[in-house]
Structure formats: structure tokens, C-alpha cells
Amino acid sequence: MSRILIDLADPTPPYEQIRRGILEQLALGALKAGDRLPTIRALARDLGVAPGTVGRAFKELEEAGVLETRRGGGTTVAASAASLLPQPSAPADAIDEDLLRLAQDFIAASRSDGHEDAAITEAVRVALRRDQPA
Amino acid sequence: MSASLAFLIMLVPLAAVLLLGLAAWLGTERTGLHRGALAARWIGLLAGGAVMIAMLALSVSGTWPGGRLGLGALTGTAPIVGAGVLILAILIGELTIPAHGAERAGSLVPRSLGSIVPRTAAAITAGTVLLFIGLSAITSRQGSADDLGNPGRSFSYGRVLADGTQVTGSIGPFPGTWYTVPAGAAALLLLVLAVIAILVIHRRRPSLDAADALLRSRSLVSVLGAVVLGLSLVTAAFASFAQHAYRGALLNAADLAPEAGPRLLGLPDAAVAAAGAAVVLAFVGSLAGMLMVCIPSVLARGTRTRAAAATAPAVIAGTPA
Numbered sequence: 001m002s003r004i005l006i007d008l009a010d011p012t013p014p015y016e017q018i019r020r021g022i023l024e025q026l027a028l029g030a031l032k033a034g035d036r037l038p039t040i041r042a043l044a045r046d047l048g049v050a051p052g053t054v055g056r057a058f059k060e061l062e063e064a065g066v067l068e069t070r071r072g073g074g075t076t077v078a079a080s081a082a083s084l085l086p087q088p089s090a091p092a093d094a095i096d097e098d099l100l101r102l103a104q105d106f107i108a109a110s111r112s113d114g115h116e117d118a119a120i121t122e123a124v125r126v127a128l129r130r131d132q133p134a
Numbered sequence: 135m136s137a138s139l140a141f142l143i144m145l146v147p148l149a150a151v152l153l154l155g156l157a158a159w160l161g162t163e164r165t166g167l168h169r170g171a172l173a174a175r176w177i178g179l180l181a182g183g184a185v186m187i188a189m190l191a192l193s194v195s196g197t198w199p200g201g202r203l204g205l206g207a208l209t210g211t212a213p214i215v216g217a218g219v220l221i222l223a224i225l226i227g228e229l230t231i232p233a234h235g236a237e238r239a240g241s242l243v244p245r246s247l248g249s250i251v252p253r254t255a256a257a258i259t260a261g262t263v264l265l266f267i268g269l270s271a272i273t274s275r276q277g278s279a280d281d282l283g284n285p286g287r288s289f290s291y292g293r294v295l296a297d298g299t300q301v302t303g304s305i306g307p308f309p310g311t312w313y314t315v316p317a318g319a320a321a322l323l324l325l326v327l328a329v330i331a332i333l334v335i336h337r338r339r340p341s342l343d344a345a346d347a348l349l350r351s352r353s354l355v356s357v358l359g360a361v362v363l364g365l366s367l368v369t370a371a372f373a374s375f376a377q378h379a380y381r382g383a384l385l386n387a388a389d390l391a392p393e394a395g396p397r398l399l400g401l402p403d404a405a406v407a408a409a410g411a412a413v414v415l416a417f418v419g420s421l422a423g424m425l426m427v428c429i430p431s432v433l434a435r436g437t438r439t440r441a442a443a444a445t446a447p448a449v450i451a452g453t454p455a
Contacts (some may be wrong), residue, residue, distance in 0.1 A: 002242040003340070009236040018240075025242055038244045046340050074244075093197035119344065 002030040006047055014049050014056035023066065026081055028121065037067065037075045149421060150179045153428035160429070161333055171353065174227020175427060178220040178360075186216030190397035205284060206307065210317030210368050216254045216323040217364025220427065221324075221357055225331045231341045239340040241347070251349045251358075255426060255433045259358045262399050262419050266321060266365045269412055270314040273376050276400075277310015286310025290397045294392055301399075303386045305379040309372035317368055324364060331357045359426025366419030372415055386430035 005022030013127070025031040039115050040058060044051040058075060061067040066081045110120045189212035189445055277286035281304065295301060305312070335353045340346045361435035384406070385400050396405050425432055 003239050003344075003346075004242060005237055005239050005342070007237050022242065031242060035242075036244055037242055038240075042244070043240050043242075045337070047238045048339060049238070 002035075006049075013046070015056040015060075017052045018043075018047070018054060019060055020062060022057070025067070026077065031077050033077050033079045033081055035077045037077070039074065148429070149424050150183070153424055154413045156181065157428050168231065168349070169365065170230030171227040171356075172224045173223075174230070175356070177291050178223025178227075179427070181223065182216035182219040182360075183220050183274070186212045189215060205287065205312070207312055207316050209396045210309070210313045210326045210372065211320035211369035212330075213371075214317065214320040214364045217360045218324050218327050218365070220360040221327055224353065224356050225334060228335050229337065231338070231343075231349065234344075237342055239342050239346065241340055244285060245252045245336065245347070247332070250336065250347060251332075251354050252351060252433045255355045255358045258419070258426070259362055262365050262369070262423070263321075263325070263420070265412065265415060266369045269369055269372055269376070270309070270318060273309040273372060274311045276376075277308050277312070277314075278304070278306070280306050284312055286312040286314070291374075291383055291387070292389075293399070299391055301390045301392055302388050303383060305386070307375055309375050313372070317372075321365060321368075324361060328357055328361050346433060351434040355430035355434045356427045359423045359428075359430065361423070363420055363423030364427060366416045366423055369420045370413055370416035370420060373409050373412035377406055377413060380409060 002025045003016075004018060004025065006017040006021065012020075022031065022037075031037075037058075038046075038098060040051050040054045041080065042086060044054045046056070058069070062069060062075075062092065065078055067075050068078045069075045110123075147184040152173070152420060157172060157175075188398075189208060193206050193208040193212065220308055272288065278288055278290040279285050280287040287308065287310060288304045289310070290302075290304040292300070292302040332354055335357070341349070343349060380396070380399075380401060383401075384396060387399055397402050402408070
């Protein structure tokens with residue numbers, strides 16, 4: 001099930017974390033065009049933030065063409081959302097081969113343990129954050 | 135008290151201890167019960183069982199209460215009240231799931247009740263409720279006043295045969311309205327409590343566990359299991375007493391009119407067998423309910439619940455590394 005996490009202790013504003021989280025789920029393929037999102041109130045209740053915070057994230061994504069809201073139809077992922085996602089900062093052939101090999105070994109071992117790609121990505125992200133230099 | 139009912143009363147607490155012990159041994163991963171949830175079930179089953187036994191003892195002894203609720207009228211409500219205590223305990227255990235730190239999780243999939251209640255659990259619950267209602271309706275209709283004029287406490291019959299032989303008698307206790315009305319009221323309150331518990335579980339803030347939806351589903355199975363357990367115990371008791379009354383009445387009538395059958399007493403031919411079948415069904419239901427409470431993962435598995443599609447765990451949407 002597609003979820004986002006926000007960290008209220010993070011200096012990034014919660015609405016920005018929500019906005020990025022939705023984009024991340026789109027990039028990972030956990031959200032697809034046409035998928036319906038929960039209501040602003042329901043997501044705000046889940047995250048323990050004000051509805052306005054979620055509303056701002058949804059509004060910015062709507063203005064960017066990632067989400068669309070229809071009266072009575074809720075908020076859904078726009079058909080053109082995938083094309084609006086930011087492209088990877090580095091082309092694939094610019095990545096160090098040794099690093100790529102390490103990554104592939106890690107991915108293979110993780111998949112054989114039954115982990116899904118989204119979980120593997122998150123684990124790398126969390127590990128990088130924990131090992132941030134002081 | 136019939137042998138089958140006595141067996142059930144002895145077996146249920148034993149089953150509870152065995153299943154909870156098994157759940158503790160299997161661990162969280164295989165049962166879907168985190169530590170708080172498992173502790174809640176221990177406490178709930180012990181407390182619910184204690185309340186049930188206390189109510190039964192007071193009700194049967196005639197010590198409390200009196201009036202319309204005396205003479206064992208609350209006997210049928212005791213398991214239902216016990217189930218209500220169990221539901222409260224399960225709910226408290228659910229609310230011990232940590233979800234209030236600085237890190238918060240939010241589902242991007244609209245969460246509907248239909249997506250987190252396993253169909254099998256819902257079907258078992260519906261079947262249990264229907265069996266309880268059906269049996270209570272039948273025995274309520276058949277019940278009559280006892281020799282003190284208390285309505286719905288006995289199964290009475292009076293027939294005059296063609297040769298003038300009078301076949302009359304009365305057997306009790308019988309699960310007529312004296313017992314079924316309080317039990318029905320308690321059952322209604324139990325269902326209301328279950329609905330409230332389900333709504334609370336549905337709406338609680340998600341934990342950081344990537345399988346939060348599955349944990350939620352398993353808690354719902356346990357709540358439904360408590361309903362199934364409580365109503366099944368009552369149904370088994372009512373069916374057992376009804377079967378005992380039918381059998382006794384038929385034996386009495388046979389003494390006076392050897393050719394007499396159930397129809398002489400206004401009963402269907404298979405009355406005794408049907409009551410016996412209801413005892414068996416309710417007995418199986420009580421074990422199913424106990425299993426749903428203690429090891430809900432049996433019915434709420436990761437690959438079978440509709441809510442557990444591709445599990446994409448949470449993404450930390452904070453400052454990138």
C-alpha cells in the first residue's frame with residue numbers, strides 16, 4: 001500500500017515533505033495515473049497535521065499538473081503526471097561502474113530476501129540519512 | 135445441564151489458554167499481534183471470562199438481580215457481556231500501537247472498511263449472528279410461562295388425543311423470551327460496541343510499520359472474533375437447553391401415548407436433531423471466534439486481504455541526503 005512518511009523534526013516544512021512524498025511514490029510506480037488519493041482531511045488526520053498543510057501540498061501538485069481534483073470525484077493522479085516527474089540528475093552512463101556493481105549486488109541480495117524495490121530504495125535513503133556527517 | 139454444554143464450558147477456557155500460548159510462541163510476525171495487542175487479549179479473555187463467570191454464578195444462584203431479570207434471566211447475557219469486555223481490551227491494545235512521534239505515516243490509498251475487513255471473517259460473523267437470531271426467534275415462539283407465571287421460561291404442551299388421552303406437560307428451563315429478550319438486548323449492544331471498535335480501528339493514525347494496514351485488518355478480525363465467540367456461547371447454551379427440553383417432552387409424551395411423535399407436541403420431526411446441530415454449529419463457532427481473537431493472521435493474511443496490494447513502504451520525504 002502506498003504511503004508517505006513525514007518527520008516533524010525535519011526543518012523541511014511538512015507540506016513540502018508531503019508534496020515530495022507523493023512525487024516519490026509516483027516515481028517509484030506505487031502511484032499511477034488515475035489512482036485516487038485520500039481526502040485532504042483523511043490524510044491530515046493520518047499525519048496529525050492541519051488540513052491546510054495537506055491542502056497546500058495538493059494545491060501545488062495540482063498547479064504543477066500532477067494531481068487533478070473534480071467536484072464529487074476526489075483527487076486523482078493526473079494522466080500526464082508521469083511525464084512531469086523530474087528526470088534523474090545523472091545519466092546512467094555517468095555512474096561509477098564499481099558503485100553500480102555494489103548497488104546491483106545489494107539489490108540482488110535484497111530481492112532474494114523478498115524485499116520490494118520501494119522498500120530497498122527507502123532503506124538506502126534511511127541509511128544515508130543516519131550516516132550524515134555531523 | 136446437558137453434557138455437550140458442560141463440555142463446551144470446560145473446553146472454551148482451555149482453548150483460550152492454548153491459543154494465546156501458541157500465539158505468544160509463534161511471535162508477532164506469524165500472528166499479527168504486537169506485544170501490546172497480545173497482552174490485551176490475555177487481559178481481555180481473563181477479564182471477560184471472570185465477568186461472565188461472575189454473572190452466571192449470580193444469575194443462576196438467584197442472588198442477583200431480582201424481578202424480571204431474576205431467575206437466571208441474565209444467564210444468556212453473561213457470555214455477551216464477557217465478549218464486550220474482550221472487545222474493549224482489544225481496542226485498548228490496538229491503541230498501544232505507537233504512532234505519535236515526530237515521524238508520521240500517511241496512506242495515499244483511500245482506506246475503506248470494505249478493504250480492510252476480510253470477507254471470511256465478515257461471513258463467519260454474519261452467519262453467527264443469523265444463527266443466534268434464528269434460534270432465539272424459534273425458541274421464543276415456543277416458550278411459555280412456567281408454573282409461577284413467568285413468561286417464556288418453559289416449554290409447555292397440551293394435547294388431547296382422539297381416544298381422550300390428555301398429553302400435557304411442561305419442561306424448563308427453556309430459552310423462551312425470559313432469556314432471549316435480555317440476551318437479544320445485550321447482543322444488540324455488543325454489535326454497537328463492535329461497530330464503534332471497528333470505526334476506531336479504521337480511523338486510528340497509521341503506525342510506522344510498513345504492514346500497518348495488515349495489522350489493522352487483524353485487529354478487526356479479533357473484534358469480529360469476540361462477537362462470534364460471545365454469540366456462539368449463548369447460542370450453544372440456548373440450543374442445548376432447547377434440545378434437552380424437546381427430548382424430555384417427547385419422552386414424557388411417549389409414556390402417555392407411545393405412538394406420539396414430535397408433531398404431537400407441535401414440533402418438527404427433526405426438532406431434537408436440529409437443536410443438536412445448532413449446538414454443534416455454535417460450538418464450532420465459539421472455537422472459530424477464539425481463533426479469530428488469538429491468531430487473527432489465520433484470516434487476515436498479507437496476500438489475501440484486499441488492502442494489501444503491492445506493499446510500498448513509507449518514503450522519508452524529508453531533506454535529501
